[in-house]
Amino acid sequence: MSKKIVVALGGNAILTDDASATAQQKALLETAQYLAEFIIQGNQLIVSHGNGPQVGNLLLQMAGGSTDKNPAMPLDTDVAMTQGSIGYWLQNALGRVLREKGIDRDVATVVTQVLVDANDQAFINPSKPVGPFYDEAGMKKAKAANSDFTFVEDAGRGYRRVVPSPRPVGVQEYRTINTMVANDIVPISVGGGGVPVVKEGNQLVGREAVIDKDFASEKLAELVHADQLIILTAVDNIYVNFNKPDQKKLEHVTVAELKRYMDENQFAKGSMLPKVQAAIEFVEKSGGTAVVTSLQNVANYLNDGSGTMITK
Ligand SMILES: Nc1ncnc2c1ncn2[C@@H]1O[C@H](COP(=O)(O)OP(=O)(O)O)[C@@H](O)[C@H]1O
Numbered sequence: 001m002s003k004k005i006v007v008a009l010g011g012n013a014i015l016t017d018d019a020s021a022t023a024q025q026k027a028l029l030e031t032a033q034y035l036a037e038f039i040i041q042g043n044q045l046i047v048s049h050g051n052g053p054q055v056g057n058l059l060l061q062m063a064g065g066s067t068d069k070n071p072a073m074p075l076d077t078d079v080a081m082t083q084g085s086i087g088y089w090l091q092n093a094l095g096r097v098l099r100e101k102g103i104d105r106d107v108a109t110v111v112t113q114v115l116v117d118a119n120d121q122a123f124i125n126p127s128k129p130v131g132p133f134y135d136e137a138g139m140k141k142a143k144a145a146n147s148d149f150t151f152v153e154d155a156g157r158g159y160r161r162v163v164p165s166p167r168p169v170g171v172q173e174y175r176t177i178n179t180m181v182a183n184d185i186v187p188i189s190v191g192g193g194g195v196p197v198v199k200e201g202n203q204l205v206g207r208e209a210v211i212d213k214d215f216a217s218e219k220l221a222e223l224v225h226a227d228q229l230i231i232l233t234a235v236d237n238i239y240v241n242f243n244k245p246d247q248k249k250l251e252h253v254t255v256a257e258l259k260r261y262m263d264e265n266q267f268a269k270g271s272m273l274p275k276v277q278a279a280i281e282f283v284e285k286s287g288g289t290a291v292v293t294s295l296q297n298v299a300n301y302l303n304d305g306s307g308t309m310i311t312k
């Protein structure tokens with residue numbers, strides 16, 4: 001049966017170790033092969049993606065090359081720029097793969113504005129890692145060059161700059177996304193978590209932040225009444241006791257069980273935790289199902305449901 005599915009792509013779907021445009025386009029061509037399976041099986045697909053590495057790299061490029069006449073752009077504009085660049089690569093790749101498979105389907109990126117609360121405490125507590133990883137010496141050098149940057153240790157993988165990351169409370173373009181889906185167009189939306197905006201009277205005003213793409217994808221899935229939210233990352237399943245000798249893969253898990261594991265701090269902050277929180281929120285608010293698995297496991301998931309499935 002055809003389902004309306006929001007698929008959120010993790011970092012490894014776009015960028016592995018080479019940040020050149022060519023390498024990211026190549027990675028997305030491979031990603032598109034996996035995504036095409038959802039369409040081949042008759043589902044209505046909406047794609048979202050992250051931008052943490054890309055927007056951080058853009059900030060560094062801006063900082064390095066800006067002058068009074070060629071100023072660096074604010075972070076909300078940088079998010080829009082990465083929505084555009086990654087969206088272009090992805091719509092190009094998925095369109096090509098679908099045509100190669102004989103499927104005539106438009107794929108189009110929507111620069112998406114995501115509403116946030118101007119008083120969200122996240123604005124004064126930066127927490128979202130962006131850009132490259134640094135070792136300790138590299139981090140100290142980057143901090144010396146940019147005294148207003150904040151860095152944190154990111155899940156044992158090195159140091160990264162962090163920026164504010166407010167929670168999404170709405171998606172301005174969700175009706176556009178639904179119209180596209182109803183007309184057989186595959187939308188790419190809330191890329192990089194969406195451009196953070198706040199409502200001021202009739203205006204939507206950009207705010208300097210990077211929204212978590214798992215939370216933004218959840219909000220979009222809720223608003224378009226998706227049947228499923230699928231979060232694709234580098235692991236086939238969510239685990240308890242992850243990376244320990246007694247690690248256990250979660251296959252079918254209820255929200256109540258997942259909340260218990262969350263209370264035991266089983267999920268790393270800034271990596272698996274937001275996915276778990278987004279999955280719980282979607283299932284609770286929509287009654288649909290959420291899935292966390294890897295890109296490479298998509299065909300298996302579509303065949304036999306393998307991956308971690310979260311239900312009420
Ligand atoms: N309990 C857990 N179960 C599975 N993976 C976990 C867990 N805790 C942390 N992780 C790590 O979280 C990673 C996913 O987070 P991240 O790489 O930040 O996501 P994204 O794919 O969105 O870029 C996994 O690849 C894994 O290394």
Ligand SMILES: NC(=O)OP(=O)(O)O
Pocket residue numbers: 010011049050051052053129191192193210211212213214
């Ligand atoms: N915006 C965002 O959440 O990006 P990443 O998933 O790449 O961190």
